[in-house]
Amino acid sequence: MGALVGGCLALGAVLLGIWLANPRPSIARRVLPYMDEGWSPRSRHGWVRRVVAFLGALGSTTASVRARVTLLGSTVADFRAKQLRWALLSGLLGALLVLVSLPRGFSLGVALLLPAAGMLGGAIAADSWLTRAASAHRSRVVQELPDAVDLLALGVGAGASILGSLEQVANVGSGVLGEDLRRLVADVNSGTPLREALESFARRVDVTPVDRLVEALITALDRGTPLVTVLEDQAADSRDLARRELLERGGKQEVAMMVPVIFIVLPITVVFTFYPALMQLTFLT
DSSP, X not given: OHHHHHHHHHHHHHHHHHHHHSOOOOHHXXXXXXXXXXXXXXXXXXXXXXXXXXXXXXXXXXXXXXXXXXXXXXXXXXXXXXXXXXXXXXXXXXXXXXXXXXXXXXXXXXXXXXXXXXXXHHHHHHHHHHHHHHHHHHHHHHHHHXXXXXXXXXXXXXXXXXXXXXXXXXXXXXXXXXXXHHXXXXXXXXXXXXXXXXXXXXXXXXXXXXXXXXXXXXXXXXXXXXXXHHHXXXXXXXXXXXXXXXXXXHHHHHHHHHHHIIIIIHHHHHHHHHHHXXXXXXXXX
C-alpha cells in the first residue's frame, strides 16, 4: 500500500513539474510574435532589448537575422533568446573546463578567457545554425517547387481560380513549400491583396525560381495571359533549375570525396607498400 501511495505521489510530482515547465501561453505570448520585433513596445523586460542590441553588434545585424527567421516562421526575439541560451551554455562549459583543469595550473588570463571564448563561440554557432537552416529551407523549396507548380496548373486548368488552386496545393502540401503557401493563403484571407501577398512570399523565400514564378503570375494576372500556359512553362523552368543545382551539388560532393582518399587512403596504401621493404632493409643492415 505504501509503495502505491509513494508511486502516486511521485507521478503527481512529475506531472506537476511538467505542467510548471510548460505553462499555457498567455494572450500576449500568442499575439506578440505577430508584431514587428516580437515583443511589446511597453514590455517591462528591457534587458531583452539590451541583450538583442549587444548580440546584433557582435554578429549578424537584426535585418539579416529577421530575413532568416521570417523564412523559418520565427521572430528575431525568439532567435536572440536562443542565441543567448547557447552562449550561456557554452560559457558554462568553458567555466567547467577551467574548474576541472585548475589542479593542473591555469593562469588567471586563461581562466577568464575560456568562458568568454565559449560564450562567443556559442553565439556564433547559433548564428551559423540559423544560416544553415535557412539555406536548407530554400533548397527544399527549390526541390518541391516543380511539383507544386504542376498542381497549380492542374487546378487552374480545371477551372479553379489562382487563389483556390493555391489553397488546394497548400492543403495537400506537407513540405516546407506547403507551409510557405499556407502562410501566403493566410495573408490573403486576412485581407492582404493577392499581389502583395505573392510579392511578400517571394521576398521571404528569396530564391530565383520563386521570384520568376511570382513575377510571371503577377504579369499574367495584370495582362490577362492564360495562367495554365504560364504555370506549365514555370514548372519546366523550375525543374531544369533544380536539375542543374543537383548536378552542381554532386560535383562539389565529388571534390569533397577526394579529401579522405588523398589524406587517409593514399598514405595508408603507401605505408603498406613500402613498410615490408623498409623492414627488410633494416633487418639486412
